Amino acid sequence: MTRPGSYFSGSNDHGLSRRGFLGATAAGAATFAADTRLDGFKSEALAAELRKQNKNVILLWLAGGASQFETFDPKPGRPTGGPYRAIPTNATGVHISELLPRIAARMQHTAIIRSLYTKVTDHGGGATLMETGRRPAPGFSYPDIGAVVARELGRIDSQVPDYVSMYTSTEGRRKGTSGFLGARYSPMFLAENMVPENIRRLETISDIDHRDRAALRDVLAKRFNQTHQSSTVASQTTAYHRVRGIMASEKLFDIEQEPEAMRQKYGPLQFGQQCLIARRLIEAGVPFVKVARAWWDSHGQNFETHRELCADLDQAMSALLDDLAERGLLENTLVITLGEFGRTPNINASLGRDHFANAWSCSLSGCGIRGGVAYGRTDEDGHNVADGPVKAGDLFATILSALGIDPESEYYLGSRPLPLADFGSKAVKEVLA
Amino acid sequence: MALSDPTKLKKVRDFGVSGIAFCVARTPASGQLYFGHSDFKLYEVDALAEKPEPKAFTAAGHESYVTGVALSGKQIVSGAYDGRLIWWNAESKEVVRTVEKAHELWIRRFATSPDGALVASVADDMLAKVWDVESGKLVFTLKDHQTLTPNNYPSMLYAVAFSPDGKWLATGDKTGHIAIWEVATGKKVGELEAPVMYTWDPRQRRHSIGGIRSLAFSHDSQLLAAGGIGTIGNIDHLGGPSRVEVFDWQKGERKHEIEDSKLQGLVEQIEFDPSGKWLLAAGGDHGGFVTFYDVATGKMIHQDKAPMHVHQFAINEDHTEIFAVGHGRIAHFDFKSDRPAPPAAPPLPESA
Known part of the structure; x- marks a missing residue:
């Protein structure tokens, strides 16, 4: 039986495994770690092996909702299709919008899902659904x-x-x-600058002082732990152990460390530069990096907006895929393009497209993905999914499966098991390697 | 000949067309229109018929939105987002000539010289090209507009216009840059800037909207008007003031900056009154507008809603009627004066 409010994922032998793990450890930090282990010994070994593989995710979040017609599901010549042509990719039979020529030339890395069916068409609700893979439930705050x-x-x-x-x-x-x-799993969030704020050591504190303070805090925490079992203190200890590493990570955000030729491949725009930072981060061992590119919400002038933003996406994503592949990182890095929804087949009087979540697209590249595939099909005008509907939970399960994580493994919130992907979700096997 | 009176503006009729009509040319002294459409086709319709019935040109032609059409004698020239120019026989509707890759990127607009001998096309390859209508030969390639915006995104070349005397050509792009060219030589003779037409949002949405969407010379060729949209707060929508700037282009002076926040959106076309009293601007956002401005003062004379976002209009010879095409509709407006036209001046004696 778990403590109320604690959480872990587990199989039927979870309780035994947890006790075993607790028995094998003494340090406070490890005690906290035991509380948050996934499975028991058996699965823990798998989890450790998985961690050793250094798999990573870069999520290119197309905030506001990119149009599937102007990206991955073009419908040239149809009343809903807009003015842009479909171009062939280097995957036989797969065509995408002419606004993405560089991505088209790298389709061997990428699987497209054209049949997202998620229904939620408000920005907040759609984003929550796609980020967590499930609809919100009262009393639960799901992790993204x-x-x-x-x-x-x-x-x-x-x-x-x-x-x-x-x-x-x-x-x-x-x-x-x-x-x-x-x-512990909240993101380091960069909103205003390309480099994290407030991670530098204060100038008024010397490096020696900083280290001494950390050592003193460590001694006090260990002494406290000898007489008290506190997950809160353990959590703080874990966080403090990471402080100097995070302080040292500042240089990872500095693209001036990269050769000029590499920076040019990613281009002069902020999104490209952030994608380059993302590569530097995952190369250094950061397992998840989200780069949000806002704002695709093209209620007016959809075609002009996509002319701009697709050019940005095309350069940044193609440079990222090339860079990861050349470094041997792509096979362990999953690159996702996703937003909260797609855009309407109907073209409004402002030559815009509105919110639409009944038949839209995303892409998955790299780690665990069968490249050169277009899964699912929409009808000839893109109004509905004609084949292979994929719900948010299914996409969540697909992402986890591509990374080697069992989407059916469970967290426990109190006594309630919660599968990592929503109940009933199924990975899209056709896009998995 | 009838006189115009902008205050008499009224919609005579309108009728539906499926999809979007982007451009229009008119057979002189008639309601016979040729319009380019979002279904990649050209259409013919008699807008004055009791029951107008658009008929599509059936020959294989364009492969994207048809955004430019010009009528010269018995030839029709069309241009489209496919970068292709096509010459059609106006009677048989047969394709006479095709110039593949007339532009590398999407053709945005056409203008026809006053004598009908030349057609100018502008496209997102940021080039203006002048074509001989009779032979189909390229006369000039005019290069001035930057391919990238100041923020390093692809720019777009939207607008082009000949002066009524045929001597000058103006081109306008997304960033508000205008170039004026001498038609005889293809040399650039002037440039103007209308940066307010371009809204770059560096913080909230990080992309842009706007651009110069229409250009027109006054009939004495002294003034050049540029149309577009003013600064927009929320660039998700066309929720900004329609905007016209009027320049004495040879002096490089801006005479008027006119904005209207009542009927908002893009000014897609401008036409000057031959007398120089008014200019007519039409366009829209989700809705449409037709607005007259006083050329001397820049003040609005009269305005009415259009039943659709107007993408282009054809004006009659008297400058008293327009046939507007746009989103899902074609509309016929009339603004004839109640006053009788003065009798035509007698011919001058031969000895004079």
Whole structure:
């Protein structure tokens, strides 16, 4: 039986495994870690093995809702299709919008899902649904995909953040949430600058003083732990152990460390620069990085908006895929493009498209993904899914499966088991390697 | 000949067309219209018929939105987002000539020279090209507009207009840059800036909207008007003031900055009155507008809603009627004066 409010995922032998783990550890930090282990010994070994594989996720969040017609599900010549052509990709039979020529030339890395069927068409509700893979339920604060991945793939001894989220535009800005997983898995959130704020040592404190203070705090915490069992203190200890690593991570956000030629590949725009930072972060061991590119909400002038933003996406994402592949990182890094919904087939009088969640698209590239695939089908005008509907939970399960995480494994909130992907979700096997 | 009176503006009729009509040309002294459509086709319709019935050109033609159409004698020239120019026989509707890759990117607009001999096209390759209508040959390629905006995004070249005397050509882009060209030589002779037409949102949404969408010279060729939209707070929508700037272009002076926040949106086309008293601006957002401004003062004379976002209109010879095409509709407006037109001046004696 777990303590109310505690959480862990587990199989039937979870309780035994947890006791075993507790018995094998004494340090406060490890005690906290035991509270948050996934499975028992058997699965813990798998979890450890999974962590050793250094798998990562880069989520390119297309905030505001990109149009599937102008990205991954073009309908040229149809009344809903808009003016842009479909172009062939280097995957036989797969065509995407002419606004994404560089991505088209790299389709061997990418699977498109064209049959998202998620129904929620308000920005907040749609974002929550797609970030957590399920609709909100009273009394629960679900973690988003970043927090789940951070928890499942983050290493306890990591010196870098587990979850970094960049969202510099203000419209629709969302920090991300670790929900019931707790603050340990909250994102390091960059909103105003490309470099994290407030992680530098104060100039009034010398490095020696800073280290001494940490050592003193450690001694006091250990002494406290000898007579008290407190997950709160354990959590704080874990956090403090990461302080110097996080302070040292500042240079990861400095793209001036990259050669000029590399910076040019990502382009001069902020989104590209943030994608380059994302690569630097995952290369350093950060398991989840979200780069939000806002704002695709093209109620007016949809085609002009996508002409701009698709050019941005095309350069940044293609540079990212190339860079990851050349470094041998792509096979362990899942790159996702996703937003809160797509856009209407109907073109309004302002030449815009409105919110639409009945038949829209996303892409998955790299780790665990069968590239060159377009899964699902919409009808000829893109009004409905004609084949292979994929719900938010199914996409969540697909992402986890691509990373080697069992989407059916469970967290326990009190005595209530909660599968990592929503009840009844199924991964789209056709896009998995 | 009838006189115009902007205060008499009224919609005579309108009728529906499926999809979007982007451009229009009119057979002189008639209601016979040719319009380019979002279904990639050209259409013909008699807008004065009791029951107008648009008929599509059936020959294979364009492969994207048709955004430019010009009528010169018995030839029709069309341009589209496919970058292609097509010459059609106006009677048989057969394709006479096709110029593949006339532009590398999307053709946004056409203008026809007053004598009908030349057509100018502008496209997102940021080039203006002048074509000989009779031969189909490229006369000039005019290069001045930057391919990227100041914020490093792709720019767009939206607007083009010939002066009524045929000597000058103006082109206008997304960032508000205007170039004026001498038609005889293809040389740039002037430039103007209308940066308010371009809204860049650096913080909330991090992209842009706007641009110069229409240009027109006054009939003495001294003034150049540019149309578009003013600064927009929320660039998700066309929720900004319709905007016209009027320049004495040879002096490089801005004479008027006119904005209207009552009927908002893009000014898609402008036309000057031959007498120089008024200019007519039409466009829209989710709705549409037709607005007259006093050229001398820049004040609004009269305005009415259009039944749709107006993308372009054709004006009659007297400048008393327009046939507007746009989102899902075609509308015929009339603004004839109640006053009788003065008798035509007698011919001058041959000895004079």
